[in-house]
Amino acid sequence: MARQRKPLSVGHSDSKYLKKSPSHTKKDGGFLSYWKQGLAFICLVFAGVIGYMGYLETRVNTPFDEQKMVIQSGLDVPDRYWGSYRPGLYFGMKTRDPYSVVSGLMWYFPNQLRPGGYGIRHWCDDGDNLGRYGWIEHDGRTFGVQEIEDGPFKITVSFVKKPGGNHGGDWTARISAATQDGQLQYELISFLLYSAIEEKTKGWIKPYRFESGLPMGVSGETEGLGAFTVKLYNHSGQVEHESYLSTTAQGLHILKETVFASLRVATDHRKGNRKFFVLPGELLPSPGAGADGKRAEPNFVVTQVTARVPFELDMAFESGSHVDRSENLIMNAYSRELNQLQNDFHHRFEETFKLQTKGYKTDEIAFAKAAFSNLLGGVGYFYGASRVESPYTRGPVPYWKAPLYSAVPSRSFFPRGFLWDEGFHGLLISSWDLDIELDIISHWFDLMNVEGWIPREQILGQEALSRVPEQFVTQRNSNANPPTFFLTLHFILQNLADKLTEKESRLSTLERLYPRLQAWFDWFNVTQIGDLSGSYRWRGRNATTNRELNPVTLTSGLDDYPRASHPNVDERHVDLHCWIALAASTISEIAKLLNKNGQKYSNTYGYLADNNLLDKLHWSPRTQAYSDFGLHTDAVVLKRPPPPRSPSPGYQTHQNADKIRVTLKDPELRFVDSTFGYVSLFPFLLQILEPESPKLGKILDDIKNPELLWTNYGLRSLAKTAPMYMKPNTEHDPPYWRGPIWINLNYMAVRALNHYSKTRGPYSSKAETIYHELKQNIIRNIIKEYRRTGYIWEQYNDKTGEGQRSRPFTGWSSLVVLMMAEIY
Incomplete structure (x- = not known):
């Protein structure tokens, strides 16, 4: 319309204007059409990008x-429905449901209770300074026995499950306290036994007095359990006071805090006006305080029993659908059932691990049972x-x-x-x-x-x-x-193939697992691949940090183990190369078992396990050892930065900044061969090294060298000659994988020595000699430290053999049981 008005206003004839108009319209319309199409195309591309x-x-x-x-x-x-599935607690039971009723135990000695709840035991906590705790018997399904040493007192917690009904059956836990110290007989102890439900659990619980003379218990009903009760029975000992709490806790993570905030001091006139810490009974928000205006219902019910040592009580969970039980699982019935399950456990343990047959002493076998049971428990x-x-x-x-x-x-x-x-x-x-x-x-x-x-x-x-x-x-x-599950699966295929094939359900599990193993393998080969064919690089290292002496490689599992000093894309990590080779080999074996075509995986294994490729990528001619490769210098130190030249007002000279890394010599692309340790052993540990290879002989010599990895307690993680041996990675982070002895890698070393000792080759005799000596050193030291401290530890000091870091560490440190049994 604007173009029409302009010509008319200057007196041009309509016919002249209209005669020319069609050609202009066609031209302008075509341009507009192209512009619209272009805009539409851009919008489509933009939408596609946004969508992608x-x-x-x-x-x-x-x-x-x-x-x-x-x-x-x-x-x-049903046989695994209930269990001691709350490992972070000294004792806790729950079901294998997303939202479960949970039960648990707290305890304290009234004369040791301190502000903030200190003195109440609930979560496994090193700060509690317990002399020892852990399962000494546990079969993973039906029962467990745990011993806890709290100062001069010994607390024993056991449980037994019994099938029946439609909701997972019954279970009973027995809790007792005793002491060998005659002066502490009749000392007061308070046990707090509780049940709780999470916010999203469909159901309810409430305190309930079942019979006269019994402590307050719990009744309830949930979607998964149906109706149930939890009753407490005083088995032996003198009860001084009983109280309970029925309240709403804001989460399972603050149950202890909820209890402590509820404790009161009360005088019991029946006990000569003695004072006790007691729970207040019902402690719920006022009516109508709930989110929907309804009365709040309890989700946490605790019964406190204060008694004199020695004391014992039973906590019995009974399913409402178990209507034909012949007797309650308490008192003598519980003792009989527990005794039978213990006998079965001891017989099966010997049948599985044959430690008595191998000549181990009674206390050594008891140690092995405790190490194994605490892993399973x-x-x-x-x-x-x-x-x-x-x-x-x-x-x-x-x-x-x-x-x-x-x-x-x-x-x-x-x-x-x-x-x-x-x-x-x-x-x-x-x-x-x-x-x-x-x-x-x-x-x-x-x-x-x-x-x-x-x-x-x-x-x-x-x-x-x-x-x-x-x-x-x-x-x-x-x-x-x-990807250590490939280690597990390889172990199962080698040692348990007959058990794997005796049940169709087990093979079906492998059938479902197979495509996921393939996807996992592919993910590694997409995301962790190196620049050179056959090379791999752990992602996740921080190339810009100036706080760490050597940027950590948490993804490798070896945390602060020294790698190339300056992370970049040229890095090659020998341990990851070997893990991928193991993965390819294991998938190939599973494919054969399942009658699938695993040729690509056997080919990949053949390629990655080729010792010529391995040597090309990772063998250092200078040090004659397998090594990482990358941008590296050993000339790095942690130094305190100088204070600012113009300090700000109020600057305190003692407020020094954290130390930062200073590189004293430019890094260069090279083998990280000044570092010798666990990573250097991986071609040997995962048995990729050919048994005839002279490099195997060199590795065996290096293993036995006390200046490198050998100690009387196991193989240290980093050689004493390495520049970063026992050096902290920051001024606040002590060395972790830089010298201490780790049991998982020592198990792999013992396993590899056993393999090469039984494989024909020029080094089999040497491997056998080292095998027996290393295995014995590890077993002897772990048992010694268990006797001395009461614990199995995360790692062991390479100079003294003493256990250190976290305790109890009955994860991979419990592999000592397989070393004792010589199962690899």
Whole structure:
């Protein structure tokens, strides 16, 4: 319309204007048409990019597929429905349901109770300074016995399960306290036994007085359990006072705090006006205070029994659907059942590990049972969502909610699932109960996303999350962890093939697992591949940090073990190369068992295990050792930065900044061969090295060299000659994998020595001699430290053999049992 008005206003004829108009309109319309098409194309491209970015953003928390590995859980597996699945507690029971009724134990000595709840025992905590605690017998299914030394007092906790009804049957826990100190006989102790339900549990609980003379118990009903009761029976000893608490707790992670905040001091006139710490009974918000205006209902019921040592009581859970029980699982009936299960356990333990046959002493066998039982008793059931991140997300996002059935490395420090630890745990668990191990593997592989990635640390649920520093919560999908489940599966194929094939359900598990193993393998070969053919590089190292002497490689599982000083794309990591070779070999073996075509995996193994390729990528001619490769210099130190030249007002000279890394000599691309340690052994540890290779002879000599790895207690993680031997990585982080002895890698060394001693070659005799000596050194030292301290430890000092870091560490340190049994 604007173009029409302009010509008319200057007096041009309409016909002249209209005559020219069609040609202008056609030309302008064509331009407009092209412009519109271009704009539409740009919009389509933009929409496609946005859509694709959205697709990439969702991949990190999209499950692998709809077919789950775990096809039976909860009440479908009744003999594993209930269990001691709260490993972070001294004692706690729960079901394998996403939202379960939980039961547990707290205790304290009234004369030791301190502000803040100090003195109340609940979570396994090193700060409690217990002389010893841990399961000494546990079969993973039906019973367990745990001993706890709290100062001069010995607390024993056991449980027995009994099938019956439609909701997982009954169980009873027996708790007792005793002392050998005659002066402490009749000392007061307070046991707090509780039941709780989570917010999303469909059901209710309430305190209930069942019979006169019995302490207050619990009645309740949930969707998974139906109706149930929890009754307390005073088995022996003198009860001084009893009280209870019925309240609403804000989460399972603050149950102890809820109890402590509720304790009161009261005078009991029946006891000569003695004062006791008591619970106040019902302590609920006022009527109408609930979110929907209704009366708040309790989700946490605690009974406190204050008694004199020695004392014993039974806590009996009874399912309402178990209507035909012949007798209650208490008192003498409980003792008979427990005694029978203990006898069965001891017989089966000898049948499995043959330690008595091998000549071990009674106390050494008791140690092995405790190491094994605390690993199996540390199997937990968790539910929740991890927090994950990818390059395409704007920040951390939640993973899907899922269950995890898994052992844990340490009940005190690491009561949650760790990916590479679990592969080592599986070696011992599968030796005892293959179905439990396959169930654990299935749960872990249900956590695989569509990319083939599994988050390496599983922090599921309130209790787990509350114990992890914020900086370790988020898992990144570029970061790997050693695929040790291939070690477990290889072990099962080699040692338990007959058991694997005797049940169709076990082979079906492998059938479902196979595509996930392929996806996992592919993920490693996409995300962790190196620049040279056949090379691999751990992602996740911080190339810009100036706080660390050597940027950590948490993804390798070896944390601060020294790698190339300046991370870049040229790095090659020999341990990862060997892990991928093992993965290819194991998938190939599984493919044969399942009658699938695994040729590509056997070819890949042949390529990666070729010793010529291995030597080309990782053998250092200068030091005659296998090494990483990368941009490296040994001339790095931690130094305190100088104070600013113009200090700000109020600057205090003693407020020194943290030390930072200073590079004294430019790095260069080279083998990281000044560092000799566990990583240097990986071609040997994973048995990729040819038995005829002279390099095997060199490695055996290096293993036995006291200036390198050999000690009287096991192999140290880093040679004494290495520049970073026992050096802290920051001024606040003591050395971790820089000298101390770790049992998982020592097990792998003993396993490899056993292999090469039985494989024909020029070094078999030397391997056999070192095998027996190393195995004996490790076993003797761990038992010695267990006798001395009461614990199995995370690592051992390479100079003294003393246990150090976290305790009890009956994750992979319990592999000492397999060394004693010579099962590899």
